[in-house]
Amino acid sequence: MADENRARTAAETGKTQVLVVGAGIAGLAAALRMSRQGRDVVVVERAPSRRSSGYLVNLHGPGYDAAERLGLLPALTPHDIGFFTSILVHADGREKFRLPAAVAQAAVGNRALTLFRGDLESALYHAVAEHADIRFGTTVQALTQNADAVDATLSDGTHIRAELLIGADGVHSRIRELVFGPESGYLVDLGHMVGAFPLESAPEHVPEGAGTTFIGPGRTAAVMNLGPKRSSAFFTYRCAETTTELSHGPAPALTEAFGDLGRGVAEALHQLDADPAGAYFDSVGQIVMDRWSEGRVVLLGDAAWCVTVFAGYGAALALDGADRLGEALATKDDIPRALTAWEASLRPEVGKRQTLARKGMSRFAPSTRAQVRAGELMLRAIQLPGIRTLVQRSIQRANN
Template sequence: MKRTVIVGAGIAGLATALRLARDGWQPIVVERAPARRSGGYLVNLLGGGYAAAERLDLVPALAERALGLFTTVLVRADGRPKLTVPSVVAEAALGPRTMTVFRGDLEDTLYEAVRDRADLRFGTTVESADQDTDRVVVRLSDGTTEEAELLIGADGVHSATRTTLFGSGHRADLPYVVAAFPLRRPPEAVPASSATTFIGPGRTAAIVNLGPERSSAFFTYRCADPDRELERGPVPALRAAFGDLAGGVPEALRDLEADPANAYFDRVSQVDLPRWSTGRTVLLGDAAWCVSLFAGHGAALALAGADRLGTALERHGDDVRPALTEWETGLRAEVVKRQALARRGMYQYAPPSHLHVWLNEVTIRAITLPGIRDLVRRGIERQNR
């Protein structure tokens, strides 16, 4: 039985372990964190990501946790509505083969699907790895040494595996900070089954009320020194950046203050590598190609990347290196496209001026018109093929 060591127990790592285990591999998954994480932001599975979820038999379990579509209300700083986007607009634009879930729920579903098929080790890191033409020898912090046919780095945007393989300097840190966290209580200031979104120059605040255990908050803003914001921590940083807003924002910040450790809080980054593999070692997911939250396809690309890697390895049998080359060639164009879309997305999430805010609103108003809505849907369908 072929063996693989996978670094990282997030979406990319668990999805890869699941796909390869189904193909007869023996995956060993090591994760630096002492336990699984929960919560997180909303992720959309569409296009290749939805197709991969189908092939991995994840859709039935995910459907039970799907958040569905909801009305979005653009609001002013004082919380007063100025534009409503009905849920049917999103439904028409995205089509039937899409699903929105919490990142934590996607990870839970993957974990339950793979837990009995893989050796999962939390609180464990890779201390060293040596490879030759036939194998990779991986020494782990738990004192064990594992021999495998393949080492996969799926340890996220801050990947230690990437730094070890290719050195530093491949992560492009952008002048934005993002925060996302679940809300313990549905925000009273936000109508049920809807999201209120404030978009102003350099910042966005979105509060989603889908009921108990299904509500969340998302914040992003442009700043001169993201490292300083991260040092301050999510509560003081977000209060300074969004404390003037009304609506559901004060409720969300109070919720965060009660449990700041439950927030995803990081700078916005992209990863740009000339290649994703060397020998019998390969990077996958954000470790290889982080497109950033502004692209909105990180989870979908992680699932698609894991599924396509399994297909390439299955096609080439024991010949790992041609499989990795074929896999990267088939996926890179999609990644490059998503990264470009993310850079344009900065103008949507953190528009540089009031003029850009107004232009965005004009675009959104146009999308609500039936004829334009159909054009947008067809454009999205072409992008997701």
């Protein structure tokens, strides 16, 4: 929609049509979908500016399909890191065995992307920036709604009246708290911590174009060397007291949990200690809710259904959920009814991914050494042609 048309509509009606809270994956995808339908969109984002590269995300199956429907593939493909060799290592960093890139590629197929979260967010931002009013350093402080509109008071003291408010403000959503109540009513703590961060310089002890992975009882550490400014590290571990762990901060907590490991892990922890600012560090918790909307307020993405890192599917659901929300709103005039139809179409997929994540937890933090060995046997077996076909089929089943 041309700028002058957008301004005229807003002036005539006196209201913004859609207010999106959170300029992450879900919020920007929703803003893109809504603005393409000719709606006025305002996005408020608490962070003062766009976030940095962050961690790696895989998009395949419905997540890849949604990226395609949103027209993002031309912008995303140049940032695709592709498949890389995984090297399983001992605690001191010595190699156990390798999983060549071709094994993962054969299992997942060609309709797949591996991206830094920041590259996905950038592609969305550039697609929507000219068509929506995006306000950084701004949040919603209070909101009320009636049958016709939602009134939001922003942190800069201004007010916005919208036909629809989309709360896409992540797992610790403020909109969820304002409309549905405290996080404690919806967060299911899975008893693990996760840390992930980009590496400024490529780790010397990890071969270029590969990643090393250590899996031990209760923990996993992975370090990827994809060159300078494209390398990253990922850690997860079981933890009974996640709130206390969080209070320690990423560098002390991850050093306590992984400081005994050698080579690439030691290098990654050293870099984190020198610059902890860009690190993602949080407890792993799913959001489980009976409904995702109330009147004209709807939650989207991690705010509504966080499936967690163990699903490897939250960004995919954020894109798919935003795209389907646009479709539901385009086909039904009544907003609450459109939201109900949208939720019914998405719930089975979200439920499936939450279940898969809970089942998959033990792959990242096996309970015993016997479980670690069983997991390794399975990874070695994937390289056998017959087993590879079985794995391919189970990935295809999960994606259908």
